[in-house]
Amino acid sequence: MPKFYCDYCDTYLTHDSPSVRKTHCSGRKHKENVKDYYQKWMEEQAQSLIDKTTAAFQQGKIPATPFSGAPPPGGAMLPLQTSVAHHVLECCQRPLWAVLQ
Numbered sequence: 001m002p003k004f005y006c007d008y009c010d011t012y013l014t015h016d017s018p019s020v021r022k023t024h025c026s027g028r029k030h031k032e033n034v035k036d037y038y039q040k041w042m043e044e045q046a047q048s049l050i051d052k053t054t055a056a057f058q059q060g061k062i063p064a065t066p067f068s069g070a071p072p073p074g075g076a077m078l079p080l081q082t083s084v085a086h087h088v089l090e091c092c093q094r095p096l097w098a099v100l101q
């Protein structure tokens with residue numbers, strides 16, 4: 001009969017049967033280990049996210065204040081958007097001018 005290995009407790013149960021597993025998993029020690037395991041995992045995830053964000057910032061991939069309402073990076077797009085806006089504006093106003101003239 002194979003032993004049951006508990007990842008959280010980093011230990012083997014001497015007998016692998018549903019009742020032994022259930023007893024182990026409802027134990028206080030196991031629950032603490034599960035809590036620690038996920039806490040550590042979340043801290044690692046958060047830390048790696050912080051590291052990635054910091055690295056991206058240092059490489060200039062993201063602006064220093066992404067939520068300040070400043071225009072997005074990539075200024076080349078801006079003149080195009082502006083000219084499109086003017087064009088749309090002209091198209092819309094032309095019939096009105098025609099009426100007035």
Ligand SMILES: [Zn+2]
Nearest residue numbers: 006008009030
């Ligand atoms: Zn366990």
